[in-house]
Amino acid sequence: MRDDEFVRVAITGVSGFIGRHLSAALRDSGYEIRSVSTRDGIRASDFDACDAVVHLAGEPVAQRWTRDVCERIRSSRVEGTRAVVAAAAGAQVLVSASAIGYYGSRGDELLTESSAPGSDFLSRVAVEWEHEADRFPGRVVKLRISMVLGRGGGALQKMLPPFRLGIGGRIGDGSQWTSWIHIADLVSLIVFALENPKVSGAINASSPEPVTNAEFTRALARALHRPAIFPVPEFALKLLFGEMSAIVLASQRVIPQAARDAGFAFRFPEISTALRELL
Numbered sequence: 001m002r003d004d005e006f007v008r009v010a011i012t013g014v015s016g017f018i019g020r021h022l023s024a025a026l027r028d029s030g031y032e033i034r035s036v037s038t039r040d041g042i043r044a045s046d047f048d049a050c051d052a053v054v055h056l057a058g059e060p061v062a063q064r065w066t067r068d069v070c071e072r073i074r075s076s077r078v079e080g081t082r083a084v085v086a087a088a089a090g091a092q093v094l095v096s097a098s099a100i101g102y103y104g105s106r107g108d109e110l111l112t113e114s115s116a117p118g119s120d121f122l123s124r125v126a127v128e129w130e131h132e133a134d135r136f137p138g139r140v141v142k143l144r145i146s147m148v149l150g151r152g153g154g155a156l157q158k159m160l161p162p163f164r165l166g167i168g169g170r171i172g173d174g175s176q177w178t179s180w181i182h183i184a185d186l187v188s189l190i191v192f193a194l195e196n197p198k199v200s201g202a203i204n205a206s207s208p209e210p211v212t213n214a215e216f217t218r219a220l221a222r223a224l225h226r227p228a229i230f231p232v233p234e235f236a237l238k239l240l241f242g243e244m245s246a247i248v249l250a251s252q253r254v255i256p257q258a259a260r261d262a263g264f265a266f267r268f269p270e271i272s273t274a275l276r277e278l279l
Contacts, residue, residue, distance in 0.1 A: 006101075009194065010034045010047050010091070012084060013056030017153030018097075018145075018186065022054065025187045038076075040082040051069050052194050053088045055081060055096045055133070061122070063157075065243045074125050074159070081132040088136070094194050095141045100179055100206060102126035102144055105250035108177070112257040113144070113202040120246065141193040146254055147204035150183030151278055163220055169230040171237065174214025176251035179206040182268035182278070192264050204256040208269050216271060223275040253258035 104118015220227035268274040
């Protein structure tokens with residue numbers, strides 16, 4: 001969408017892991033960034049003169065789920081997106097975060113953007129979340145984000161301590177599919193979506209080569225030059241995290257069909273290459 005010399009992009013969740021990387025990349029490319037906080041309510045003035053909006057803000061999912069936490073997860077995404085859409089109606093494009101939780105746990109099934117949603121808690125939240133984004137009057141891109149791997153945050157930071165100590169291992173039998181994306185590819189995909197007016201609708205923000213949990217575990221152990229011989233029993237995860245353990249145990253074999261059809265090229269399609277670059 002760079003028809004003007006200078007383009008203004010409003011970002012919610014700019015202090016988060018993805019937001020920090022995205023804002024740095026956009027500034028390096030000559031964009032003007034406006035950080036929008038959702039803590040004290042959204043105002044139309046937050047988006048004055050902004051050409052595009054990237055909406056990333058939301059309550060963290062990776063915490064033990066209580067009734068209050070589940071309500072915060074839902075409301076931060078559904079009501080939060082509703083407020084952003086109403087306030088930012090003057091912008092041309094909205095790139096709104098969603099999640100591959102949209103699909104639920106589906107075993108070995110190949111999941112593209114045309115696959116039906118699941119029926120669990122996160123699936124229902126994602127459906128509502130995307131429905132609110134679709135109310136935006138301009139072009140809408142809904143990024144169904146997978147596990148993000150990067151330095152200084154995200155899922156990898158939580159995994160590294162046990163693996164560096166040589167006590168990491170697969171989860172259960174390791175047969176469940178893990179969909180992931182390198183932070184550099186995620187940031188590039190967001191910029192690609194902003195700059196290409198033909199890109200709209202749901203986009204799976206996920207590497208074209210998902211791996212099983214066992215394959216991921218082996219690749220991480222090799223990258224760290226450590227063994228990975230201590231499997232984590234499913235019951236232990238359920239005791240530790242309760243209902244939230246369903247995220248870790250889910251099998252989601254997601255393919256970024258829409259991104260590939262639009263001509264997006266992944267720099268890090270393979271897990272071994274991605275982990276070597278990061279570690």
